Amino acid sequence: MGVMALDPETRRYLEHFQRKLLRPDFDKWVEHKDFVVRMTGEAGRTMRQRFGPNFSPYSDALIREYEKELSDFVPATSYDTATSHLIFGDIMDQVQRSLQDMQRPLQRPVRLATSTDANPSPASVPSQEEHLLFIGEGTSFFCNYWAKFLSHCLTEGALSSDGPAITAPDMDKFFHERGDLTTIFVELLLHYAFFGHLFGFGVLIQPAHSLRFRLELLRAMEVFVVGHEFGHFYLEENPRSLDPADPLRQMRLEEHFCDQFGFIVCRYFGTRTDSWFAFSGAAPLMFLSALRLCENARAHLSTRTAPKDTHPPVDDRIGRILYTALNDTHADNLLAVRGYLEEVGAMWEAMERIARDIFELAGAQSGESHEV
Numbered sequence: 001m002g003v004m005a006l007d008p009e010t011r012r013y014l015e016h017f018q019r020k021l022l023r024p025d026f027d028k029w030v031e032h033k034d035f036v037v038r039m040t041g042e043a044g045r046t047m048r049q050r051f052g053p054n055f056s057p058y059s060d061a062l063i064r065e066y067e068k069e070l071s072d073f074v075p076a077t078s079y080d081t082a083t084s085h086l087i088f089g090d091i092m093d094q095v096q097r098s099l100q101d102m103q104r105p106l107q108r109p110v111r112l113a114t115s116t117d118a119n120p121s122p123a124s125v126p127s128q129e130e131h132l133l134f135i136g137e138g139t140s141f142f143c144n145y146w147a148k149f150l151s152h153c154l155t156e157g158a159l160s161s162d163g164p165a166i167t168a169p170d171m172d173k174f175f176h177e178r179g180d181l182t183t184i185f186v187e188l189l190l191h192y193a194f195f196g197h198l199f200g201f202g203v204l205i206q207p208a209h210s211l212r213f214r215l216e217l218l219r220a221m222e223v224f225v226v227g228h229e230f231g232h233f234y235l236e237e238n239p240r241s242l243d244p245a246d247p248l249r250q251m252r253l254e255e256h257f258c259d260q261f262g263f264i265v266c267r268y269f270g271t272r273t274d275s276w277f278a279f280s281g282a283a284p285l286m287f288l289s290a291l292r293l294c295e296n297a298r299a300h301l302s303t304r305t306a307p308k309d310t311h312p313p314v315d316d317r318i319g320r321i322l323y324t325a326l327n328d329t330h331a332d333n334l335l336a337v338r339g340y341l342e343e344v345g346a347m348w349e350a351m352e353r354i355a356r357d358i359f360e361l362a363g364a365q366s367g368e369s370h371e372v
């Protein structure tokens with residue numbers, strides 16, 4: 001696969017960052033061959049039995065292609081994983097194509113390096129010759145589990161494709177009746193709250209008919225995440241003084257700029273690939289909403305003090321993307337986009353209420369045990 005040749009100095013530089021980011025248990029969760037093993041193993045066999053050997057995500061031909069790419073893969077550094085390069089190399093190509101559509105191509109090349117910190121958010125590092133993007137399994141695990149859970153909810157009737165609009169009380173009723181899905185939701189939050197990532201969450205069973213939604217949503221989320229980082233690279237090449245007097249505000253405004261950038265990249269991708277999750281803005285909103293709930297859960301359960309954040313509050317980021325999603329939409333699509341995003345919002349409101357109830361309950365119980 002197309003890994004750019006690496007000079008010894010760049011290699012040392014990349015490995016230095018990867019060593020700094022490295023989680024002690026990173027190797028345990030990231031196995032280069034795991035990707036193919038999963039697809040050729042039990043899960044892949046079941047899928048191919050259900051959909052036939054030519055079903056595209058698990059077709060024999062595609063698996064052979066992955067196997068070849070994995071066996072041909074030569075890690076550029078001692079921390080690079082094949083799966084991160086396979087997954088995000090492809091996503092980067094999609095983002096570059098969107099930028100060409102937008103007539104905003106980057107001038108410098110982007111080099112992908114595996115992120116070793118398991119964090120859902122990637123890191124980008126400016127450099128003279130090329131842009132460095134540290135991304136990997138932390139992002140793909142996070143997006144994958146949430147896309148699985150959300151697509152499961154969607155195919156169980158959480159949102160309506162036609163018929164009356166679904167409101168927050170409808171969603172409360174939905175989660176009340178679907179204890180199985182509510183349990184998965186709470187488990188995702190608790191896992192993230194304790195570990196700060198979704199590595200090792202384990203098998204999440206998903207009905208076969210929601211697989212297509214899951215793959216579409218997953219890809220759209222990943223395009224948004226990578227598009228956001230490309231926004232940082234774009235700013236690096238085309239610096240803007242958003243608020244030069246206040247460095248923190250400048251950084252936060254840059255983050256908003258990158259969100260808008262990621263959203264537009266994602267929308268172009270959605271138009272080209274006929275992805276409603278990408279086009280409507282639902283995928284960026286779902287990614288950020290999941291991140292917000294996970295980070296809130298972590299703040300509730302963790303005693304560590306959060307590092308000073310240069311990012312704006314996630315609520316603001318969600319609000320601004322929603323604003324862009326509606327203002328950037330042609331009148332022909334506006335009704336459909338607005339209706340859908342309102343339903344997506346109702347779903348998250350209901351999930352937020354569940355999370356709040358749980359953590360208030362946990363807080364109340366720990367308070368009681370103190371008094372005893």
Ligand SMILES: [Zn+2]
Nearest residue numbers: 228232255258
């Ligand atoms: Zn950013």
